[in-house]
Amino acid sequence: MQLAVQSDRVHLGAPCAADIPGGREAGHDGGTDALCEEEYDMAGSGSGGVEGVTGGKSRFDDIYDRPDPRAYFRRLAPLEYEIPHHAQPVFRQVATERAALDDGRPHSPAVLDVCCSYGINAALLNHDVTLAEMYERYTSPARQAMSTAELAARDKVFYAERRRPDAVPVFGLDVAAPAVHYALEVGLLDAAFTDDLEKGSPSPRLRRALAEVGLITLTGGGSYITARTFTALLDGARRPVWVSAFVLRTVSYHPIVRRLAAHGLRTTVDVSRSYPQRLFTDERERQYAIAAVRVLGGDPAGREENGHFHSLRYESRPDTP
Numbered sequence: 001m002q003l004a005v006q007s008d009r010v011h012l013g014a015p016c017a018a019d020i021p022g023g024r025e026a027g028h029d030g031g032t033d034a035l036c037e038e039e040y041d042m043a044g045s046g047s048g049g050v051e052g053v054t055g056g057k058s059r060f061d062d063i064y065d066r067p068d069p070r071a072y073f074r075r076l077a078p079l080e081y082e083i084p085h086h087a088q089p090v091f092r093q094v095a096t097e098r099a100a101l102d103d104g105r106p107h108s109p110a111v112l113d114v115c116c117s118y119g120i121n122a123a124l125l126n127h128d129v130t131l132a133e134m135y136e137r138y139t140s141p142a143r144q145a146m147s148t149a150e151l152a153a154r155d156k157v158f159y160a161e162r163r164r165p166d167a168v169p170v171f172g173l174d175v176a177a178p179a180v181h182y183a184l185e186v187g188l189l190d191a192a193f194t195d196d197l198e199k200g201s202p203s204p205r206l207r208r209a210l211a212e213v214g215l216i217t218l219t220g221g222g223s224y225i226t227a228r229t230f231t232a233l234l235d236g237a238r239r240p241v242w243v244s245a246f247v248l249r250t251v252s253y254h255p256i257v258r259r260l261a262a263h264g265l266r267t268t269v270d271v272s273r274s275y276p277q278r279l280f281t282d283e284r285e286r287q288y289a290i291a292a293v294r295v296l297g298g299d300p301a302g303r304e305e306n307g308h309f310h311s312l313r314y315e316s317r318p319d320t321p
């Protein structure tokens with residue numbers, strides 16, 4: 001399976017541009033390097049990193065499983081973590097389009113936000129709130145003194161007041177149990193799951209929920225999950241499932257693209273447009289990212305070289321009309 005390019009939009013799983021008369025080849029960054037799948041295979045051993053330069057990304061495990069989101073926002077604020085902000089209009093649009101698709105089922109399909117953490121994408125999708133307001137809320141000095149119970153009680157009211165009329169059901173999957181429980185408690189998620197699909201199969205409860213899922217969303221999780229998780233999710237799907245994912249340019253998404261293709265999904269990515277994810281923690285991380293992007297055939301000039309991780313947006317939809 002190879003990668004083809006029409007203009008700046010790349011269709012993964014189609015013939016290579018080099019095989020298309022008049023086809024323009026593009027690199028990872030929308031440049032002029034050819035980037036067929038075999039090159040990705042040589043470059044990256046799979047999602048989650050690049051062989052030879054793995055382990056270069058700073059870890060934030062200590063802020064993922066707190067009882068509430070305050071430490072998460074406090075820690076990420078100086079790093080300007082912003083990918084959920086870029087995903088917000090995209091996920092709203094894709095969720096609307098997916099909900100409009102008549103798949104013969106009486107209820108609206110659910111969105112499954114994978115690596116959902118404290119329900120940030122669910123908050124931004126279904127509520128009139130911005131990521132900037134969430135940073136302000138969870139880092140404000142007044143809220144640092146509150147107990148988690150007090151914060152949760154106030155969040156429940158805050159989000160209920162901002163609930164959008166077009167809100168869709170959102171399920172969350174994340175191995176960090178305290179985080180998803182918080183999101184559930186304050187009403188951001190309709191159901192929460194902590195199954196680690198990298199290590200095992202979906203529980204019966206998750207299996208039942210997967211039958212309702214019509215859209216999978218992902219931000220900030222491309223370094224943590226692999227095709228294994230996507231296989232488990234799609235094996236359990238009973239409705240047409242679309243995937244909308246923002247994945248770092250330091251990570252190869254191709255193993256996942258291949259697995260999605262095996263489930264009848266065609267993936268597109270506009271390589272000319274990248275989305276800043278966050279500042280690097282230090283020069284060591286910057287050097288790691290520059291090297292990782294280069295290994296995957298990308299050009300870090302003007303992007304990673306300038307101090308930010310950048311993500312690409314991948315959209316996967318059934319390849320039948």
Ligand SMILES: C[S@@+](CC[C@H](N)C(=O)[O-])C[C@H]1O[C@@H](n2cnc3c(N)ncnc32)[C@H](O)[C@@H]1O
Nearest residue numbers: 064115116117120174175176198219220221224
């Ligand atoms: C960088 S955070 C992203 C959170 C949120 N999506 C955002 O963009 O703000 C990565 C999340 O992936 C979760 N994670 C790590 N390994 C996972 C796995 N195997 N399955 C599901 N979630 C996982 C972590 O617990 C963490 O909450």
